[in-house]
Amino acid sequence: MEPTFFSFKDKGKGSQQALGAIGYRQGGSGFNGSLLHDFELLVLVVCAHNDDNDIHIEHCMNGEVPYQIRYIGKDELKNWVASGENREIIHCFFHGEVIWDIGGEVKALRQELADFGGSMSESRKLKEFAKFLQTYVEAKQYTRNLDYMDAYFSVLQALKYYARIELIDQGIAPDKSVWEQIRSFNTVVYKLFNELTDSQETLEQRIELVLLACEFFVMSRMEDCCSVLLRILGSRKEPWSIQELIVLPELAHVKEELPMVIRKLVYRSLVKQTAHASGDHARDGREIRYWV
Structure with a gap:
C-alpha cells in the first residue's frame, strides 16, 4: 500500500485533529463486506476527537481506485474495544497498514488496545457476560415453550459470548472469528460448541446439556464477570x-x-x-x- 496514496487534504481536518491513518485492503474479489460498502480499500483516519461522535464518511478516488474514508475518534475506538461493538472497524484497525502516523500515536494506541488489560478487559467481560446471560435466559424460555429451533439459536449465541469471556481470561481481545480464536485452547466452551453442533443426540438433548453447562457457568463466574x-x-x-x-x-x-x-x-x-x-x-x- 503506497503511503503517498493519500497525501491528505484530510490530515488537517479542522477540529477533528487527525493523528494518523490506517489503510485496510480487502483481499479477493466480489462483495467486500458491510463496512467497506463494496470498496476494496478502507482508510480509517484516527482523530484526537470526533465531533459529537458523528459518523463522518467520504468516498474518494485516487486515479482509477475508489476508496472509502472513515473518521473515528480514539476514545470511540477504546469504547468499542471495551464494549465489543463495531467489530468490523476494530478488525480493520488492528489488521490494516499504518499509512501515516503523527508522533507514533496510532501505533501506540493500537498497542494499548492490543494489550487489552486492566479496566478495559473488565468492562468487556461485563458486557459479554450480560449478553451471555440475556441469550441464556432466552434459550431457557424457548425450551420451556418446546420451541427448540429458537432455543438452539439462542444457546448458540450464548456459547459465543461464553467463548469471548474465555478469550478475555486469556488476555486476548475477541475478534470476529471467535471460534477460530478459541479452538487452539481446547476449552470447555469449544467442546460444548461441538456437542451442540455436531452430536448424534437429539436437538432437545443437546440443548438441555448445554443449558446445564451454562447454568454452572452463571453460578461459578457471575461474581468475577460482574466485578466492575x-x-x-x-x-x-x-x-x-x-x-x-x-x-x-x-x-x-x-x-x-x-x-x-x-x-x-x-x-x-x-x-x-x-x-x-x-x-x-x-x-x-x-x-x-x-x-x-
Missing part, C-alpha cells in the same frame, strides 16, 4: 437506584442489560436490595435500591 459493577455498588454507603447506575459513564456499555444483571445478582445473593421510601407517602412510590 460490584465495585461500583460498594463504592459508597448509600444504596443505588437502577437509574443512577444506568446513567454512569462506566456502565454506559451495558445500560440495556443492566436491569436484568442486577436482578440476577440479587437472586444469587451477590447484591442486596432495600426498599427506599420516596416523598411523604407511606408505601406508594417506594423504590428498590441496591448495595453490597
